[in-house]
Amino acid sequence: MTITIDEQLRAYIDPLTEDEFAALERSLLAEGCRDALVLWGDLLVDGHNRYGICQKHGIPFKTLQNDTFQSIDDVHLWMIDNHLGRRSVSDFQRGVLALRKKEIVAARLAQAQTRQASTEPAGTASPAQSGGDPPWTRETVARAARVSSATLGQIEKIQKTAAPELVGAVKSGIISINAAAAVASLPSERQIAAVAGGKKELRQAARQVREARLPPKPEQEEPPSDATPEQIEIHRLMLLVVALTEERNQLKKKVQHLTIALAEARSEQ
Numbered sequence: 001m002t003i004t005i006d007e008q009l010r011a012y013i014d015p016l017t018e019d020e021f022a023a024l025e026r027s028l029l030a031e032g033c034r035d036a037l038v039l040w041g042d043l044l045v046d047g048h049n050r051y052g053i054c055q056k057h058g059i060p061f062k063t064l065q066n067d068t069f070q071s072i073d074d075v076h077l078w079m080i081d082n083h084l085g086r087r088s089v090s091d092f093q094r095g096v097l098a099l100r101k102k103e104i105v106a107a108r109l110a111q112a113q114t115r116q117a118s119t120e121p122a123g124t125a126s127p128a129q130s131g132g133d134p135p136w137t138r139e140t141v142a143r144a145a146r147v148s149s150a151t152l153g154q155i156e157k158i159q160k161t162a163a164p165e166l167v168g169a170v171k172s173g174i175i176s177i178n179a180a181a182a183v184a185s186l187p188s189e190r191q192i193a194a195v196a197g198g199k200k201e202l203r204q205a206a207r208q209v210r211e212a213r214l215p216p217k218p219e220q221e222e223p224p225s226d227a228t229p230e231q232i233e234i235h236r237l238m239l240l241v242v243a244l245t246e247e248r249n250q251l252k253k254k255v256q257h258l259t260i261a262l263a264e265a266r267s268e269q
Helices: 018-031 048-057 072-084 091-119 138-145 151-160 164-171 177-183 188-196 198-212 229-268
Strands: 037-040 043-046 064-066
Touching: 043 048, 043 072, 064 188, 072 091, 091 138, 091 151, 091 164, 091 177, 138 151, 151 164, 151 177, 164 177, 164 188, 177 198, 188 198
Parallel strands: 037 064
Antiparallel strands: 037 043
């Protein structure tokens, strides 16, 4: 049997970590290859790691042809849906995969609309209007990735502006998505330096970015020299309100930082 490996297809999904690969290898050695490798013709679609381990140790395996694929986009969509359903996939990975699916679905919809516009009379309903697949909104993508719309936006920002080193830190769990999105707003050199400094440096960088975004404190004018006692008292009370409001905001910020730190600590367990 001829099985063809496409390196771009193999790299379409993030590779297993060393620990995950070692666990898979132990499982295959102990129990054999129970799940069939999925093929499109002779092209391997699913099971690259299993195939490599089976070849290495001479472990028998089965194959399964998927005859529903019509194009490489169909293959990509199947791979995305297959991995979105796995519990071991992180929030960041699910977000990236769901965004890839959005791109494919949007491109297909645009192509369908272009073909329809060139072949049908003006005024004919578009595919979306006539009951076809609707466009993937941010909410649709977020639901597919099982993350909030805010988290999805942070993942998009990381994809667009984060240095490769910072992306790697997110994938490995060294930094949370929330903190990485903040660090991603820094120049690439500072991102790389923060990653090199480890968890503590990354969290400090994220905290500094968040604090820099806070609005500046308004300057309080002194009461006029001829102010009445009532005006002076009003001014004093206004300063007290400002101070209490600032104290409240600081406490809210501290709670936010503690919440983020707690979430990061739980993710590391």
